[in-house]
Amino acid sequence: MIHDLNILLPEIFLSLSIFTILMLGVFIRKSFNIVFNLTSLILILIIAIILNNSNSTEKIFLDSFIRDPFSNYFKILILISSLFILNSSKNFIKENRLDKFEYPIIILLSILGMFFMVSANDIILFYLGLELQSLSLYILASIDRDNLRSSESGIKYFVLSALSSGLLLYGCSLLYGFTGSTNFDLIADQLSKENVGAVFAMVFILVGLAFKVSAVPFHMWTPDVYEGAPTSITNYFAIVPKVAGLALLIKFMFIPFSNILIEWQTILIFISIASMILGAVAAIVQKNIKRLLAYSSIGHIGYALAGVATGAVSGYESSIIYISIYVVMNIGAFSCLYLLKKDGQYKENISDLSGISKKHPLLAISFLIILFSMAGIPPLAGFFAKFYVFTAVLEQKMYALAIIGLLTTVISAFYYLKIIKTIYFDDSVITFESVKNKTAQVSIFLSCSILLTFFLYPSILSNLVNSLFLS
Amino acid sequence: MDFPILSTLIFLPLISSFFIFLSKDKKNISSAIYISLFSSIGTFLLSLFLWYSLDVNTADFQFVEEKSWINNFIKFKLGIDGISILFIVLTAFITPICIISCINSVKDRVKEFLIAILVLETFMIGVFCSLDLVIFYLFFEGGLIPMFLIIGVWGGSRRVYSAFKFFLFTLLGSVLMLVAIIVIYWLTGTTDITQIYEIKIPKEYQNLLWLAFLSSFAVKTPMWPVHTWLPDAHVEAPTAGSVILAAILLKMAGYGFLRFSIPMFPHASEFFTPLIYSLSIIAIIYTSLVALMQDDMKKLIAYSSVAHMGYVTLGIFTLTKQGIEGSIYQMISHGLISAALFLCVGVVYDRLHSRLISTYGGLVNYLPKYSLLFLIFTLAALGLPGTTGFLGEFLILTGTFQKSYLAAMLATLGVVLGAAYMLWLAKRVIFGVTKNSKIETLSDVNTLEIIMLASLAFFVIFFGFYPTPLIETISTSVNGLIDNYQLALNSR
Numbered sequence: 022m023i024h025d026l027n028i029l030l031p032e033i034f035l036s037l038s039i040f041t042i043l044m045l046g047v048f049i050r051k052s053f054n055i056v057f058n059l060t061s062l063i064l065i066l067i068i069a070i071i072l073n074n075s076n077s078t079e080k081i082f083l084d085s086f087i088r089d090p091f092s093n094y095f096k097i098l099i100l101i102s103s104l105f106i107l108n109s110s111k112n113f114i115k116e117n118r119l120d121k122f123e124y125p126i127i128i129l130l131s132i133l134g135m136f137f138m139v140s141a142n143d144i145i146l147f148y149l150g151l152e153l154q155s156l157s158l159y160i161l162a163s164i165d166r167d168n169l170r171s172s173e174s175g176i177k178y179f180v181l182s183a184l185s186s187g188l189l190l191y192g193c194s195l196l197y198g199f200t201g202s203t204n205f206d207l208i209a210d211q212l213s214k215e216n217v218g219a220v221f222a223m224v225f226i227l228v229g230l231a232f233k234v235s236a237v238p239f240h241m242w243t244p245d246v247y248e249g250a251p252t253s254i255t256n257y258f259a260i261v262p263k264v265a266g267l268a269l270l271i272k273f274m275f276i277p278f279s280n281i282l283i284e285w286q287t288i289l290i291f292i293s294i295a296s297m298i299l300g301a302v303a304a305i306v307q308k309n310i311k312r313l314l315a316y317s318s319i320g321h322i323g324y325a326l327a328g329v330a331t332g333a334v335s336g337y338e339s340s341i342i343y344i345s346i347y348v349v350m351n352i353g354a355f356s357c358l359y360l361l362k363k364d365g366q367y368k369e370n371i372s373d374l375s376g377i378s379k380k381h382p383l384l385a386i387s388f389l390i391i392l393f394s395m396a397g398i399p400p401l402a403g404f405f406a407k408f409y410v411f412t413a414v415l416e417q418k419m420y421a422l423a424i425i426g427l428l429t430t431v432i433s434a435f436y437y438l439k440i441i442k443t444i445y446f447d448d449s450v451i452t453f454e455s456v457k458n459k460t461a462q463v464s465i466f467l468s469c470s471i472l473l474t475f476f477l478y479p480s481i482l483s484n485l486v487n488s489l490f491l492s
Numbered sequence: 493m494d495f496p497i498l499s500t501l502i503f504l505p506l507i508s509s510f511f512i513f514l515s516k517d518k519k520n521i522s523s524a525i526y527i528s529l530f531s532s533i534g535t536f537l538l539s540l541f542l543w544y545s546l547d548v549n550t551a552d553f554q555f556v557e558e559k560s561w562i563n564n565f566i567k568f569k570l571g572i573d574g575i576s577i578l579f580i581v582l583t584a585f586i587t588p589i590c591i592i593s594c595i596n597s598v599k600d601r602v603k604e605f606l607i608a609i610l611v612l613e614t615f616m617i618g619v620f621c622s623l624d625l626v627i628f629y630l631f632f633e634g635g636l637i638p639m640f641l642i643i644g645v646w647g648g649s650r651r652v653y654s655a656f657k658f659f660l661f662t663l664l665g666s667v668l669m670l671v672a673i674i675v676i677y678w679l680t681g682t683t684d685i686t687q688i689y690e691i692k693i694p695k696e697y698q699n700l701l702w703l704a705f706l707s708s709f710a711v712k713t714p715m716w717p718v719h720t721w722l723p724d725a726h727v728e729a730p731t732a733g734s735v736i737l738a739a740i741l742l743k744m745a746g747y748g749f750l751r752f753s754i755p756m757f758p759h760a761s762e763f764f765t766p767l768i769y770s771l772s773i774i775a776i777i778y779t780s781l782v783a784l785m786q787d788d789m790k791k792l793i794a795y796s797s798v799a800h801m802g803y804v805t806l807g808i809f810t811l812t813k814q815g816i817e818g819s820i821y822q823m824i825s826h827g828l829i830s831a832a833l834f835l836c837v838g839v840v841y842d843r844l845h846s847r848l849i850s851t852y853g854g855l856v857n858y859l860p861k862y863s864l865l866f867l868i869f870t871l872a873a874l875g876l877p878g879t880t881g882f883l884g885e886f887l888i889l890t891g892t893f894q895k896s897y898l899a900a901m902l903a904t905l906g907v908v909l910g911a912a913y914m915l916w917l918a919k920r921v922i923f924g925v926t927k928n929s930k931i932e933t934l935s936d937v938n939t940l941e942i943i944m945l946a947s948l949a950f951f952v953i954f955f956g957f958y959p960t961p962l963i964e965t966i967s968t969s970v971n972g973l974i975d976n977y978q979l980a981l982n983s984r
Binding site: 393404408416430431441476479480484 | 560561562563604626629630631633634636637640641644645651652655656659660663664667668670671674675677678
């Protein structure tokens with residue numbers, strides 16, 4: 022029993038500390054700062070706990086919860102990215118009067134949900150984790166409750182997401198009905214192509230998951246929610262739930278659905294191609310940076326899904342590499358937004374960026390590096406992300422997917438170039454204040470350093486990811 | 493060879509660009525120029541040392557460096573042979589000239605400009621050193637970023653359009669090459685080209701892979717009909733940008749044909765020879781005619797570049813010793829001559845801010861030194877014996893006559909047209925009556941400009957009369973290339 026609890030230690034610690042700081046928040050006046058700092062501390066402590074714990078594969082509680090290198094990798098990715106997102110957005114949160122003590126607590130709750138998502142080995146546990154995460158996200162989307170757009174985006178997200186959760190749950194119950202089990206391993210044994218009902222269930226579950234990672238054609242909520250929610254929340258939305266969603270998707274394809282690869286592969290190829298094309302084409306006409314990043318994230322998810330669509334371990338690995346580099350790029354990109362301030366207002370139009378290369382050369386060059394990396398131009402890290410994915414895709418001889426994917430990178434390069442053009446070629450319209458935001462600057466610096474120096478030794482990441490699937 | 497001399501050569505400019513980045517703004521612009529000049533001349537001397545110590549009697553790769561890079565997958569492998577060393581020396585020679593030229597012509601954001609040039613130099617040398625397809629692709633594509641900025645930030649009025657066109661055309665061509673590279677990896681299990689030469693790619697795959705590589709190289713060369721980005725990019729780029737573009741970036745594709753397309757896909761190369769012949773002939777004749785019509789000096793030279801590169805592709809795919817040697821010679825010669833011509837345009841552009849031919853006329857009366865230099869380079873560009881331009885075209889035509897009379901005769905027509913547009917350009921700019929009163933007030937070339945142009949003129953004439961050092965360097969490697977090609981064709 023103690024052994025089981027030891028495996029569950031990160032989750033237990035997280036839940037207990039959430040209750041503790043919730044109490045602190047309720048009983049201490051003006052508690053935002055202390056709750057916020059404790060949250061950062063908790064995140065760091067959990068990273069330490071996970072790293073300190075053994076990394077071996079163990080299943081507990083009737084095989085419903087699994088602790089393995091795969092889940093640990095994703096937990097650490099989630100924690101590190103949340104840590105950076107929270108801290109670089111602290112100034113933004115305070116200046117936009119979002120400094121309620123619930124803010125960091127809800128973020129922690131959603132992280133708890135994601136922990137169960139990536140560690141689940143059972144449909145029920147996975148669904149509980151997913152719902153805990155989703156409910157926290159609904160609140161986060163509308164946290165700026167006096168702002169019409171924020172509330173609207175919260176409602177929109179809630180309605181559509183609840184619908185998709187319903188589909189997902191329906192799929193889960195079908196899966197239980199046709200296989201007689203809720204455990205992933207047992208389902209995997211039961212599933213076969215002849216089991217038509219289970220194939221239906223798979224489609225429903227896939228739809229639900231595609232919604233969570235905002236893949237086309239279930240992406241409609243993304244641009245509106247990204248634009249409407251406060252930037253700090255958008256930042257969180259664009260990175261952390263995507264990581265958890267992709268982890269879950271890979272897990273589903275890898276364990277329960279591995280026997281019906283033929284059935285889901287076509288669907289995933291379609292979703293992947295559609296996301297890549299829509300992400301590339303629709304972003305061209307955007308004028309708002311957050312909206313543009315929404316479409317760009319749809320496109321990026323398309324590339325990550327192309328790796329999953331191969332149905333091979335090398336493909337899953339390439340997807341994980343892709344999403345890790347995506348996290349680094351997006352943390353940098355959003356941190357740049359926290360530095361674009363004029364008269365107390367944070368600017369989010371692309372045209373506002375014009376001419377920052379003269380007044381803020383360092384910010385401009387960071388933007389340049391991040392955007393070229395997102396476009397996938399070598400020798401930046403974004404190129405390697407795409408390179409790994411398409412290597413895996415071509416290993417399975419899926420030539421059409423690879424060629425379409427690479428052609429969409431050319432289209433998407435166009436809109437990234439358009440932002441670079443605004444930054445570097447146009448004359449400045451407005452002058453931004455020089456914002457003192459050390460943590461955002463550190464995030465940008467780290468992100469750019471990783472993107473720039475990744476090519477020196479790309480094996481670090483690929484070795485790490487390779488080791489996830491060894492067990 | 494224990495000392496990683498090629499890595500040093502590649503990363504020296506990158507490291508010095510980092511120092512420029514650290515140097516303070518405004519006051520220390522001259523220090524930025526000194527750092528960049530110092531490092532680029534150092535790179536040039538190092539490349540000369542490399543040329544000197546290269547053993548030209550073997551076709552093997554030398555100074556090979558190998559490090560594991562992506563585990564069990566790709567090695568960071570560098571190495572040079574007789575063909576690549578010439579391009580490396582050319583790159584290292586042109587870069588300091590570009591840096592000198594920007595002292596006069598770039599007024600705004602000098603520091604960033606120098607950084608862009610040096611980063612670009614790293615990528616260009618890297619392209620010519622890499623012995624691994626992925627490393628090659630990395631350097632080949634990476635060069636897009638600084639060039640895009642050079643055109644876009646420091647360019648002329650339509651710079652945005654030109655920069656986008658340049659970037660997207662090249663990227664579009666290259667992604668297909670990336671697909672081909674990955675497919676080759678799955679076919680042969682390696683991306684190390686020396687191993688791929690040995691393993692031999694199955695015949696049924698060769699044609700498609702060859703076409704994928706062509707899509708990239710054709711855009712970069714540029715070959716008709718995908719050459720349209722070049723005139724735009726040249727016209728809008730600042731002088732130094734045009735020089736690098738014409739002198740080195742265009743040569744990457746020619747080098748790519750020699751290093752990758754022919755040795756890796758011999759059957760496809762033979763199969764597609766007629767296609768290359770026709771595209772090259774069209775490029776030579778059509779763009780020469782277009783060049784005749786231009787009223788913008790830079791555009792005229794840009795179109796003449798397309799025509800000259802047409803000779804290069806023609807010569808390479810004759811697959812004869814003369815043809816290939818001529819092509820390499822022509823690439824080096826065009827690198828020197830077109831660089832010099834763009835610099836010449838830059839010299840008068842800095843003074844009058846016009847590139848239109850009609851603005852000028854009768855320069856010989858007021859700028860005698862400039863006119864002499866300009867005339868040397870126009871005559872070299874049309875292939876006057878005694879300059880490098882002659883020998884390249886002559887060898888290529890000799891090679892072509894062995895393979896196809898028709899192609900050779902049509903290509904010879906291009907020589908006449910080349911003479912026509914170049915002489916007409918000289919006549920309208922240098923000679924004639926001075927219509928523009930501003931010309932009378934112009935100052936002749938200053939010391940820096942003389943250093944740049946005279947050093948280029950020296951090599952154009954020196955190698956025109958005494959081509960032996962160049963031919964000796966490439967001869968063994970070209971023989972090896974042709975032997976392997978014939979061997980592969982016969983072993984069908």
